Amino acid sequence: MLQWLIDPFQYAFMQNSLIAAVLVGTTCALLGVYVVLRRMAFIGDAMAHTTLPGLVVAFFNQWDLFWGALVAALLTALGIGWLTRQDEIREDTAIGILFTGMFALGILLMSTARSFRDLTHILFGNILGVTPTDLVRMAAVCVLVLLCVVLFHKELELTSYDPTHAQVIGLRAEWIRYGLLVLLALTVVTGIQAVGVVLTSALLITPAATASLLTTRLPRMMLIAAFLAVGAGIVGLYASYYANLSSGATVVLTCTVMFGVVWVLKRRKN
Amino acid sequence: MPFLYRPHRHREPVIGAPALALEQVCVLHPRDKQIALDQVSFEIAPAQRVALVGANGAGKSTLLKTIVGLMRIESGKVSIYGNPIGLCYHRVAYLPQRGEIDWRFPVSLERLVLAGRYVHLGWFGTPNAEDRAICQTVIAQLGLKALTQRQISQLSGGQQQRALLARAIVQGADLLLLDEPFNAVDSETREIIWNVLDQLQQQGKTVVVATHDTAQLAQQFDRVLEMSDGKVLTLRQM
Numbered sequence: 001m002l003q004w005l006i007d008p009f010q011y012a013f014m015q016n017s018l019i020a021a022v023l024v025g026t027t028c029a030l031l032g033v034y035v036v037l038r039r040m041a042f043i044g045d046a047m048a049h050t051t052l053p054g055l056v057v058a059f060f061n062q063w064d065l066f067w068g069a070l071v072a073a074l075l076t077a078l079g080i081g082w083l084t085r086q087d088e089i090r091e092d093t094a095i096g097i098l099f100t101g102m103f104a105l106g107i108l109l110m111s112t113a114r115s116f117r118d119l120t121h122i123l124f125g126n127i128l129g130v131t132p133t134d135l136v137r138m139a140a141v142c143v144l145v146l147l148c149v150v151l152f153h154k155e156l157e158l159t160s161y162d163p164t165h166a167q168v169i170g171l172r173a174e175w176i177r178y179g180l181l182v183l184l185a186l187t188v189v190t191g192i193q194a195v196g197v198v199l200t201s202a203l204l205i206t207p208a209a210t211a212s213l214l215t216t217r218l219p220r221m222m223l224i225a226a227f228l229a230v231g232a233g234i235v236g237l238y239a240s241y242y243a244n245l246s247s248g249a250t251v252v253l254t255c256t257v258m259f260g261v262v263w264v265l266k267r268r269k270n
Numbered sequence: 271m272p273f274l275y276r277p278h279r280h281r282e283p284v285i286g287a288p289a290l291a292l293e294q295v296c297v298l299h300p301r302d303k304q305i306a307l308d309q310v311s312f313e314i315a316p317a318q319r320v321a322l323v324g325a326n327g328a329g330k331s332t333l334l335k336t337i338v339g340l341m342r343i344e345s346g347k348v349s350i351y352g353n354p355i356g357l358c359y360h361r362v363a364y365l366p367q368r369g370e371i372d373w374r375f376p377v378s379l380e381r382l383v384l385a386g387r388y389v390h391l392g393w394f395g396t397p398n399a400e401d402r403a404i405c406q407t408v409i410a411q412l413g414l415k416a417l418t419q420r421q422i423s424q425l426s427g428g429q430q431q432r433a434l435l436a437r438a439i440v441q442g443a444d445l446l447l448l449d450e451p452f453n454a455v456d457s458e459t460r461e462i463i464w465n466v467l468d469q470l471q472q473q474g475k476t477v478v479v480a481t482h483d484t485a486q487l488a489q490q491f492d493r494v495l496e497m498s499d500g501k502v503l504t505l506r507q508m
Contacts (some may be wrong), residue, residue: 037375088301151394158385161375164366165437167391168338168445169274216376216421 007194008241013128017240017247018219021233022204023138024194027145027187029225032208034180035220038160041209042092043080043181044201046099048078052106052197060113066137069192072186081178086180125196125248127233132180135194141186148183149222156180157218181182194233195248203229206255228258276356283361288313289445289476290337294316295346297336297500306332306341308500311367314478314493316351316444319471321487324497330480331367333497334447337478338364350445358428360389365434367450374425379433380418383409386440408436411469413462428459435463436501439470446470448479464490 008014035044051069058068076098083094130138149156159166159173166173184204191200211224236251273276273485290313295305307329337348339355348355350362354498363386380402380428390494409415412432415423431451438446451463469489470477479491481490487494496504 154385154388154391154396155393157375157377157381158388161372161377162366162370163387164340165364165368165385167340168359168362168364169354169441172276173386212376217378218376221376 008238014073014237014241016130016132016135017237019099019135020127020138020194020232021237021251022230023135023142024127024191025229025231025233026226027138027142027209027225028191028200028203029211029229030145030149031180031183031205032188032204032210032229033222033225034156035184035204036208036212036217038180040091041201041205043095043184043186044204045059046095047073047076047184048192048197048200049099049106050102051189052064052103053109055192055197056106056109060109066134066189066193069189070185071191074182077181077185078178079219081174081181086227099234101145104112125192125194125199126236127194127247128250130193138193139189145183148179152176195251199252199269202252202255203232206252206259207232207234207259210255210259213259213262213266228255232258271299276308278360281353281357281480283444284413287349287352289316289318289351290314290478291349292337293347293349295348296344297332297341298343298344299332302376308501310346310502312495312502314476315472316476317471318492319467319477319490320479321491322478322497323482323484323487323494328497329500330497331449332488332500334364334449334478334480336363337447359375361442361444363438363441363446365438365446365448365451367453368427368430368434371422371430371434373420373425373430377422378419379414379422379425379429380405382410382422382433382507384441386437389441404440404442405436408439411439411466412436413458428455431455432459435466437468444475446475446477448477450482452481452483 009018031045035041036200051072054068054070054072055065058065079098079257080094083089084091155166155171155176158171159176163173187204188200191203195203207225207229208221210219210228214224215221232251232254235245235254240244240247292310292312295307295310296305298304299306310333322333324330331369332341336343337350337355339456350358383405384397384401387397387404391397409418414429414432414436417429422430422433435448435451452460467477495502
């Protein structure tokens with residue numbers, strides 16, 4: 001049994017994948033808790049999809065895909081913040097407009113390519129193919145998110161449940177919101193490497209939603225969400241190695257099963 | 271990142287200045303640009319308890335939000351202890367209507383009340399033992415001691431209202447603006463709130479209460495501001 005567990009990680013690419021699963025899982029789960037609690041669940045999916053034109057442009061020009069995705073995600077984050085700054089357009093509407101527009105642009109650009117096949121790893125990710133450079137970026141984003149969540153805990157918390165009080169005491173709630181959107185953009189871009197455009201939002205939302213069923217304390221919720229996301233990442237790696245299944249799909253399905261089990265157990269308990 | 275908070279200038283009150291003074295204040299609704307406050311002028315002396323009455327939509331909440339800087343002033347001037355809005359955030363505490371808060375968020379009652387101390391902490395600051403002691407005292411004063419660690423969604427409407435009042439009190443402000451603190455609360459909560467308001471007045475705090483409850487105006491308030499269609503119609507001494 002021990003040998004079965006250790007075997008896959010004799011290879012360097014599997015070791016890199018394991019580190020990637022821990023880093024991406026932790027980052028997505030920490031921020032995902034705020035995404036779920038602030039009822040922004042749609043944004044993870046939207047932001048992942050809006051990276052498509054950036055990814056395609058970078059792919060065509062043989063640039064680093066990370067930067068193409070990051071530029072597109074940051075533009076989306078700032079665009080959402082800008083469109084909703086005056087309360088004239090609701091946040092979900094702004095997300096809907098930018099998400100569909102950017103994704104359509106991405107599809108349009110993809111349709112000019114000779115082959116879609118090369119772009120499939122963009123859509124579905126490949127955690128087994130992460131490079132040391134990818135790991136450095138994932139680690140940097142993870143540390144940044146962790147620092148922000150710890151240092152600005154009270155500001156993030158207060159602006160989430162009572163933005164009015166935040167404004168009354170002179171806290172610039174809109175800057176916190178922009179900051180959160182930028183962190184989300186960075187997180188989504190690293191998530192794309194692991195599970196792809198289509199499934200990144202699941203890493204943000206499902207572990208956090210599962211944790212929210214298990215506790216009513218915010219720090220504990222973050223810890224549980226991180227634990228679940230990392231666990232799902234590791235299960236995905238084993239599935240890839242032993243059953244030759246898509247790692248991204250297995251990771252996300254593991255998250256979904258965890259949510260289902262917790263939801264059923266909680267309902268039975270109640 | 272000091273830009274996260276607007277600059278806190280702890281400016282001292284101007285000697286002899288009223289606690290609150292509005293001069294010809296006009297405010298527009300942000301969405302439709304209709305007039306929300308129309309040439310509003312009045313003064314309130316320190317240590318007074320003032321009722322703000324009027325029908326729904328009269329402009330009571332807009333007036334309170336304007337005083338705490340949540341609404342953009344088109345023309346006119348607001349002074350708090352002789353200083354403009356925003357020069358001293360800790361001097362004004364605001365109790366919003368209950369519906370403005372996401373009660374499902376995972377914070378405890380204690381944590382919600384502690385947020386009243388944040389104005390003194392700034393960025394990176396975390397509540398210390400003194401902040402916690404202040405909160406515990408006020409929580410006990412409002413009869414919420416047994417509920418300190420309870421998640422805020424698990425509190426009754428009256429308990430939530432008391433928790434918000436506790437948050438406003440721990441701020442240590444000189445001017446407290448309370449928007450409908452008696453709305454949908456039981457008689458026990460009502461009595462506790464009145465006792466606390468009495469204590470605040472004895473401490474020299476100025477309190478403005480927006481209320482629909484006109485039964486006790488004469489007994490409980492020094493003055494009454496009556497509003498209609500964004501205008502202050504009368505300012506009665508009780």
